[in-house]
Amino acid sequence: MKATVTAHKDYAISRIDDRVYGAFLEHLGRAIYTGIYEPDHPTADKNGMRGDVAKLVKDLNVPMVRYPGGNFVSAYNWEDGIGPREERPVRLDLAWHTSESNAVGIHEFADWCDTVGTQMMLAVNLGSRGLDAARNFVEYVNHPGGSYWSDQRIKNGRKDPWDVKLWCLGNEMDGPWQVGHKSADEYGHLANETAKALRAFDKSLELIVCGSSNAKMPSYPQWEATVLDHTYDAIDYISLHMYFANREKNTPNYLALSVELENYINSVAGVIQFIKAKKRSKKDVYISFDEWNVWYHSNQQDRKILEGNDGWPHAPALLEDVYNFEDVLQVGLILNAFIRRADVVKIACIAQLVNVIAPIMTDPKGAAWRQTIYYPYYFASIYGRGTALNLVVNSPTYDADNVKGVPFADVTGVHNEDEGTLTFFAVNRNGKEALDLEIALEGFGDATIIDHQVMTHANLEAVNTAKNPDEVVPAKGTGASIKSGKLSVSLPPHSYQMIRAKL
Structure with a gap:
């Protein structure tokens, strides 16, 4: 099978x-406790943070991290996490039935965040709380001093403000499972008033309103239209979430889900x-896709805790999906979708x-290792x-149950x-045949291959574990070449590749 791509220097989508x-x-679960924070771990720093985890995160060059939730934030009192540790209250988390x-x-x-070299993206509670708690949180985090909450921060040991720019106005407020769930009109009004208050504090903040929790919500896409109708001129982004599952063990259908993501x-x-046209607005609102991943492997084992049959445990193992090689392909496809848009x-x-x-797993008091999906995330981030290139891709296709005409070759290009580099990320969805990929490089001049990484495995179910952390890892590719302005490479069945050229 053969697929052809045209990449032209002047045909760009946008800067990424x-x-x-x-x-x-x-x-949630062990994300924080025995995840990033474990004071008695051999690698823990003076703040109790695991050094082995910090290094794996640092290697990813993560630009920012959203915190503290998620469903957790909708009943969270941010003030519980400040002041002397011995005086902080233990609370029951209603979202995940834990303490x-x-x-x-x-x-x-x-x-x-300072240790790993990333920025904070903070969420405020618009479920059980509202505007007043949100503005106090922002004042605590961002005001230099001389006010009640900023002086409390200084008293708690932090003189300079953190100057956090990104703020999420609640989380998944369209979901009936959410503490303080609201209708689109209720949430839109509250989010707009909260945004106005935060803008009164600092006009330069970047504010994110809740969009649909997924595209199958009964309120989608009317939710987006209603919320944006309320908030358009006061906010900058609308959030979307999507998780990917292969419960039917149907790989072609599974790998077609990224087409649904793009839709x-x-x-x-x-x-x-x-809404922009309706309001005759000159400003642009963008998408913050602030929750995405594969999530289904752990669903059965999580039921006991989530249904409350295990009391209120502290930091139990929850949502601990063990990712396989098939998930490498899916994560590569998701990241390609974001590059294309x-x-x-x-x-x-x-x-x-x-x-x-998560891409990183830990054992309490033990090892930390990279899951299979760490690698496509790493390659894309680094x-x-x-600039995302507007590629013309001609590929053989197949029909999935829910999506017709799915291309076997999924390719993106970044200039x-x-x-002075050109990078292509390519996934072959075909599990039976290799794809001979030819990319015409137009307007770039001479180019030389400088890196070629391939991920493939004979077993789609292969995983990485603490005992065998390198079962699914990238390998140096062979055979990629550039001749007469055309890059040629073979994509093995069910494979992910990164090819880089120096211009």
Whole structure:
């Protein structure tokens, strides 16, 4: 089988916002406790943060991390996480039926972000609380001093404000499962009033309203239209969430889900344009895809805790999907979708970063290791920065149950003018045949292959574990070449590849 691509230097989609490679940490399961924070771990620093985990996160060059939730934030009192640890209250978390010690709060999280070289993206509680708690939180985090909440921060050991720019106005407020769930009109009104108050504090804040929790919600896409009708001129982004599952063990259907993802993005982009036109507005609102990942492997084992049959445990193992090689392909496809829609998707967060549906796993007091999906996320974050190219892709296709005409070859291209490089990310959805890929490089001049990484495995179910952390890893590719302005490479069946050229 053969697929052809044309990449032209002058045909670009948009500059890719670095924040599309963001991540997410929620007070859920072991994401925080025995994830990033474990004071008695051999690698723990003076703040109790695991050094082995910090290194794996640092290697990813994560631009920002969303915190503290997620469903958790909708009943969270941010004040519980400040002040002396011994005075912080233990609370019952209604979202995940666990107990929260509050040993980690905004100060500890901020210090960890400094350690790993990332920025904070903070969420406010618009479920059980509202505007007043939100404005106090922002004042605590961002005001230099001389006010009640900023002086409390200084008293708690942090003189300078953190100057956090990204703020999420609640989480998944369209979901009936959410503490403080609201109708689109109720939420839209509250979000708008909250945004106005935060703008009165600082006009430069970047504010994100809740879109649909997924594209199958009964209120979608009317939810987006109603919420944006209330908030359009006061906010900057609307959030979307989507998780990917292969419960039927049907790989072709599973690998077609990224097409549904792009349809979801396209539809919401259309709603944004509709509201912009309706309001005769000159401003643009973009998408923050701040929860995405594969999530289904752990569903059965989580039931006991989530249904309340195990009391209120502290930091139990929850949502600990063990990812396989098949999931490498899916994550590669998802990231390619974000690159293709770099014109509208400006922020995205893999959910989550450690232990909870995450690329990094840990054993308490033991090892930390990279799950299979760590690698496509790593390659995109490190090498997928620059300008997304508007490729013309001609590929054989197949029909999935819900999507027709799915291309076997999924390819994106990124031109980094500062570094003088061209990077292609390619997935072969075909499990039976290799694809001979030919990419015509137009307008780039001479180019030389400088890196070629391949991920493939004979077993789609192969996983990485603490005992065998390198079962599914990238390998140096062979056979990629550039001759007469054409890049040629073979894509083995069910494979993910990154090919980089120096211009």
